[in-house]
Amino acid sequence: MSRHSSSLRVFGLALTLCVLVSACASNPARLPLVTPDPSLGQTEPLLIATTRARDETDNRPFSDARSMDLDFADAGIWVPREREPGHIDYPGTDAHPASEFALSSYEGLSGEAEFVERLNARLAALPDEDRQVVVFVHGFNTPFSNGLYFNAQIVTDFQIEGVGVHFAWPSAGRLSAYLYDRESVQFSRDGLVHTLELLSQSDAKSITVIAHSMGALLTMESLRQLSLTGRTGVIERLNAVILASPDIDSDVFREQVASMDVLPEHLVVFVSHRDRLLALSSFVRGERAARVGSGSHVDELTRMGVAVIDLTRFSDAGSFNHTTFASSPVLMSMVTSGALQAALLGEQDREPAGPAGRLAALASSIISLPARALGRK
DSSP: OOHHHHHHHHHHHHHHHHHHHHHHHTSOOOOOBOOOOTTTEEEEEEEEEEEEEEEEETTEEEEEEEEEEEEEEEEEEEEESSSOTTOOOOOOSSOOTTTOOEEEEEEEOSSHHHHHHHHHHHHHTSOGGGOEEEEEEOOSSOOHHHHHHHHHHHHHHTTOOSEEEEEEOOOOSOGGGHHHHHHHHHHTHHHHHHHHHHHHTSSOSEEEEEEETHHHHHHHHHHHHHHHTTOHHHHHTEEEEEEESOOOBHHHHHHHHHTOSOOOSEEEEEEOTTOHHHHHHHHHTTSSSOBGGGTTTHHHHHHTTOEEEEOTTOOOSSSSOSSHHHHOHHHHHHHHHTHHHHHHTTOOSSOOSHHHHHHHHHHHHHEEOOSSOSSOO
16 A cells, blocks of 8 residues: 555544544533423433443433442433434533433432332333333443433334333443443443343343444353353343444454354344444454444355344434434334334235335345344254
């Protein structure tokens, strides 16, 4: 490579970092409390398990520091009605409930016994078919507050039924702290493992894990640890594990899957060739191996028993296509209509006519199913 082209690539990297820093700076990490007003929006209740240290100052129940103890809380996240689907308006010091996300309630829990007690109480209040737990594991550069808002946005816009559980690992919430976040992932494996154990012992009919970006690395490392320590029963309780834009080296992912005696019933990966943040992640590592979420190894993933959903043709609410899985209106329509689930399960024997048929056809076109049944028993 010439010195000129190398300089251009470094310049492009620096420019990208500057844009990202400015974008992150516009989203201050705040959790102001608002009084719920049903005419303006709704509250999404989330049970929280976290390896973050407590910090009950400056509207932050938890800081970006690490804690050796797994902590628990119960929060209500305010979601305004008047907004674009997939979009989050972050609050200032005081939130405007008509347009901004905020906190509508918060309570620290005494420990895992109270956490499980509340979880089971919420499950019992649901119809039998909705007694599922949906766990969200956030990604890199995510303050505690923003992770909660992101989780609540996904639950609301995709009309997810069940009990929401938010696993908050100690991301520094700064672009410059990439290495700190990766080490926090390693630090948090035991915490996520124990959280999954608690959920597997609950009254839930099914458990789904949605992990984004670096959170996907944490999730896969935790599943690997469960398998290597003989706790495969926890993995077998997982109905689905969804890795969205996973920031995982493809070689590492291959080793993670190969070392596991059993996979979740459904292991699904969202990929995009247009994900600029994963391209940046690959660049800073010397581009020796593409990230799993870049979609460079779809055939290999399906041979491993993974279902792949390619979101390359869609865009997210920003300009980096790293959160497309959570912000694409077309994807929301496919999920809320059931078209995506039917395509994943291979249940589209006859495609209906009209808009429903077009959604079904689109869902089929972006999914690559494994050659054999999902999961290994």
